[in-house]
Amino acid sequence: MTGRATWWKTAIGLVLTALMLFPVYWMINVSFTRDRDMRKSPPDWFPVHGTVAGYRAVVDQQLPHLGTSLFIGAGTVVLTLLVSAPAGYSMAKLRPRGAGVLGFVLLIAQMVPGIIMAMGFYSIYLSLGVLDNPVGLVVADSTIAVPFGVLVFAAFMTGIPDELLQAATIDGAGRLRIFWSIVLPVSRNAIVTVSLFSFLWAWSDFVFASTLDGGGDRRPITLGIYHYIGNNDQQWNAIMATAVVASIPATALLIIAQRYVAAGVTAGAVKD
Amino acid sequence: MSDLIRAPGEARRRRPADGHGDAAGTAAARAHARARPARARSGRWTAWAFLAPVLAYLVLFYAYPLYRNLDLSLRNYTVRSFVRGGAPFTGAKNYTTVVHDPIFVPALVHTMVFTLVSLAFQFTIGMGLAVFFSRHFRLSATLRALFLVPWLLPLIVSASTWSWMLNSDSGVVNAMLHRLGIGPVNWLTSPQWSLTSVIIANIWIGVPFNLVVLYSGLQTIPVSLYEAAALDGANGWQRFWRVTFPLLRPVSAITLLLGLIYTLKVFDIIWIMTRGGPAGSSTTFATWSYRLGFGTLLPSFGPGAAVGNLLIVIALVFGLLYVRLQRRRQSI
Structure with missing residues (x-):
């Protein structure tokens, strides 16, 4: 009965999803299109004469940039977790005076436009002589994720029952021990959510990359695509193939960790 | 049994405002009364110790870049003084330049x-x-x-x-x-x-x-x-x-x-x-700011930073509104 009542909704849903994902399909389609079919009018709706030339160009030219982006993403995750997990624990469970103000500061910090942070970082890195350095990008990229991370950890850890932590105190565990052996293992979901988003944001970052990393071999994949567009306006299959490869982490994470993604999107916006 | 008695006492020591409790808990708390100030102070120190990384982080990687950005907007920087320092202080001049710009x-x-x-x-x-x-x-x-x-x-x-x-x-x-x-x-x-x-x-x-x-x-x-x-x-x-x-x-x-x-x-x-x-x-404020600072061969960092700071002010107005709304919702 339900099947008959809802099949048309499923049909509408499929059509809407297809419309929404059409640009993604088009990116994939163009990435397999031959150079000489690129400016055909009307364009081919399917890659009938498919070619992997674009992907070969990715392997030849973009691999180092993918490596840099992986390094920056991983570094950002580590830095974000190191800074935000203890802070979340303190705000949720130890509640020192002034924790409310800190929460407020973190909310506001999330709203500072990236381009302004980029200008400040640029002037600092220039005087320190650390421009064009992936480690500098790790620090800059983590500023997108740290306020979010603290707020997610604090919200999650508030839900850990006090009895659990008190029992450990009675058994003689210190705060550090409690944090390491009880709070962190219990907060696995929050750790996954924060790691996932800090990785994605660092991987996708363009503002910091384009201001703090002028060029060279160690630039991340987002700049790889950007310079591709600037340098060879003809090879759109290579540009789109790089775009497809750059989209793999987002897609993989969505498939593997779908519920964490939804949790991260609504964190802060909706009270549970 | 003693565990059960002490647990509420622990909770009370950390949150003195917590009003209701059972007689056993009150007794336990009273028994610990002499130790309370020292314990509370050490608890506060631990709390701040856990916050120390994020506080250091916010000062170094949020406050300082924002300060540098403000400084950029208040001085007359050229490419040379940007690298070597010593740009003259010009107050709000960058802001008036930006506001009177035809863009x-x-x-x-x-x-x-x-x-x-x-x-x-x-x-x-x-x-x-x-x-x-x-x-x-x-x-x-x-x-x-x-x-x-x-x-x-x-x-x-x-x-x-x-x-x-x-x-x-x-x-x-x-x-x-x-x-x-x-x-x-x-x-x-x-x-x-x-x-x-x-x-x-x-x-x-x-x-x-x-x-x-x-x-x-x-x-x-x-x-x-x-x-x-x-x-x-x-x-x-x-x-x-x-x-x-x-x-x-x-x-x-x-x-x-x-x-x-x-x-x-x-x-x-x-x-x-x-x-x-x-x-x-x-062109929006964000792209204008970027173009002034990075988009041309002859960057004008001062006006670029000024545009950026105007954007911050606009974002902050709505940010504060957001925080107020969120607070009101949480208090319901």
Whole structure:
């Protein structure tokens, strides 16, 4: 009965999803299109004469940039977790005076436009002589994720029952021990959510990359695509193939960790 | 047994304001009364020790760059003094330069149009989709998850894909329009269309966020309310306007405000698709600031930082509004 009542909704849903994902399909389609079919009018709706030339160009030219982006993403995750997990624990469970103000500061910090942070970082890195350095990008990229991370950890850890932590105190565990052996293992979901988003944001970052990393071999994949567009306006299959490869982490994470993604999107916006 | 007695005492020591407790707990607390001040002080130190990394982080990597940015906007920097230091202090001069620049008014208008039009469409489409997906049907969870893809893709990926789709000669959008008999539109290369083009791409990117947040808001509305409305003879349209919409108002306000703050600072999409052009026709505060600081061979960091700081002020006004709304919701 339900099947008959809802099949048309499923049909509408499929059509809407297809419309929404059409640009993604088009990116994939163009990435397999031959150079000489690129400016055909009307364009081919399917890659009938498919070619992997674009992907070969990715392997030849973009691999180092993918490596840099992986390094920056991983570094950002580590830095974000190191800074935000203890802070979340303190705000949720130890509640020192002034924790409310800190929460407020973190909310506001999330709203500072990236381009302004980029200008400040640029002037600092220039005087320190650390421009064009992936480690500098790790620090800059983590500023997108740290306020979010603290707020997610604090919200999650508030839900850990006090009895659990008190029992450990009675058994003689210190705060550090409690944090390491009880709070962190219990907060696995929050750790996954924060790691996932800090990785994605660092991987996708363009503002910091384009201001703090002028060029060279160690630039991340987002700049790889950007310079591709600037340098060879003809090879759109290579540009789109790089775009497809750059989209793999987002897609993989969505498939593997779908519920964490939804949790991260609504964190802060909706009270549970 | 002693464990059971001590546990409430522990809780009370940490939160003295906590009023109610049982007699045993009070006794335990009294027994520990002499040790309390020392314990409380050490507890406070531990709390701050756990906060120390984030505090150091905020000072070094938030406050300091923002200070440098403010300093940039208050001095007359040239490329040489930017590297070597010693730029003269000029007070608000960069700000007056920026405000009197012929780009200022168009950039302000573009920022407002870009933000408001994007928001209106993102919210309406997101709301429609959220209501649609909240009627459970086969595959609804999977399809809803697929809708997240545009939001998760790197912005450079989305922006370059849209650039190619909107290409005047070989883009698929013009190919479709041609089939409908509408002649080629110069989406990215004509001043009339460039702002529309970047708005279209931005709406596409923002719909998933609105969908997910509004959908989770919808889940908090009890089904019994809809059943009652249906019993009273309300049709689907009335149920939406009389039940869903009023109950979703707090979530909607938060979604719109967050969207506003995020849309104000959109830079990547516009810069990658049009670089704010042609002839400044899609320049917003964010792209203008970037162009002043980094987009030309002769950078003017001072005015660039000044534009950036004006953008911060606008974002902060709405940010404070957001915090107030959120507080009020949490106190209910």
